[in-house]
Amino acid sequence: MNNPVITLGEYSDKASLEEKCVMAPKFDDNGLIPAVAMDAETKEPLMLAYMNKQSLLMTLELGEAVYYSRSRQEIWHKGATSGHTQKVKEIRTDCDQDALIIYVEQLGAGACHTGRNSCFYRKVNLDDGKNPAALSFTKSELTFDPNIVYRNK
Amino acid sequence: MNNPVITLGEYSDKASLEEKCVMAPKFDDNGLIPAVAMDAETKEPLMLAYMNKQSLLMTLELGEAVYYSRSRQEIWHKGATSGHTQKVKEIRTDCDQDALIIYVEQLGAGACHTGRNSCFYRKVNLDDGKNPAALSFTKSELTFDPNIVYRNK
Numbered sequence: 587m588n589n590p591v592i593t594l595g596e597y598s599d600k601a602s603l604e605e606k607c608v609m610a611p612k613f614d615d616n617g618l619i620p621a622v623a624m625d626a627e628t629k630e631p632l633m634l635a636y637m638n639k640q641s642l643l644m645t646l647e648l649g650e651a652v653y654y655s656r657s658r659q660e661i662w663h664k665g666a667t668s669g670h671t672q673k674v675k676e677i678r679t680d681c682d683q684d685a686l687i688i689y690v691e692q693l694g695a696g697a698c699h700t701g702r703n704s705c706f707y708r709k710v711n712l713d714d715g716k717n718p719a720a721l722s723f724t725k726s727e728l729t730f731d732p733n734i735v736y737r738n739k
Numbered sequence: 740m741n742n743p744v745i746t747l748g749e750y751s752d753k754a755s756l757e758e759k760c761v762m763a764p765k766f767d768d769n770g771l772i773p774a775v776a777m778d779a780e781t782k783e784p785l786m787l788a789y790m791n792k793q794s795l796l797m798t799l800e801l802g803e804a805v806y807y808s809r810s811r812q813e814i815w816h817k818g819a820t821s822g823h824t825q826k827v828k829e830i831r832t833d834c835d836q837d838a839l840i841i842y843v844e845q846l847g848a849g850a851c852h853t854g855r856n857s858c859f860y861r862k863v864n865l866d867d868g869k870n871p872a873a874l875s876f877t878k879s880e881l882t883f884d885p886n887i888v889y890r891n892k
Contacts, residue, residue, distance in 0.1 A: 595871035634838035685787035705833035718748035
């Protein structure tokens with residue numbers, strides 16, 4: 587027997603959206619909702635991407651993060667190319683249900699196409715007086731070689 | 740002597756955007772960039788909001804989170820009404836500089852207008868077979884009374 591098809595709710599009022607327990611995500615004018623993938627164990631942010639309704643439903647059905655690529659304008663099953671899939675551990679939604687946090691187990695070496703575990707590998711140098719504002723690397727080492735992982739893809 | 744005015748960089752190529760150390764955030768077609776505020780101590784996500792260029796520069800200058808309210812279409816110095824300001828501890832940017840993580844010290848009782856510490860107070864019930872997909876509260880207790888904090892505002 588197949589699993590029943592998952593559906594999403596629809597809300598008409600703010601109070602229900604905020605205080606009830608039906609998942610009724612609010613997609614923006616482009617049909618997208620931002621989703622922040624975080625490492626379920628370390629709680630470090632890995633990446634911020636977007637989901638459309640279809641990719642969110644695929645995420646719920648597969649148990650793996652599926653995004654919508656704005657640049658390629660297509661469904662993006664994270665890890666389909668690199669093997670670095672994200673196993674979903676928990677999904678949180680915010681008060682007005684227009685943002686998602688996805689706690690994942692990041693399989694393979696990393697989430698970032700640059701070859702790093704996290705896309706958030708640089709921080710802003712606060713108060714250093716530089717203009718324009720400068721960044722520094724929090725983690726610069728590569729955890730995998732993108733030229734190998736993505737070759738011939 | 741006043742502090743020098745902070746400016747942001749501009750990039751022309753992807754490799755520089757990803758591997759160099761000039762802050763050159765990419766704002767979307769509406770002039771906005773998503774910013775996820777996280778508790779610097781617990782690493783729990785507090786809220787996801789948006790900044791435009793002006794509010795990001797104000798954030799850098801003030802050392803407190805300043806967003807752009809899409810609903811009110813105005814600069815939103817978080818905590819100006821509630822007193823619950825967010826003291827910036829660290830700002831991270833991602834590979835292509837179109838998303839920000841802001842680690843903050845959340846002053847006052849909470850970040851969420853519903854009266855909770857975090858906007859992400861509900862999680863999706865994975866695999867419970869309910870349709871539409873259901874949520875449950877991870878933390879339901881109010882940390883402040885929004886009717887008091889926001890009254891007469």
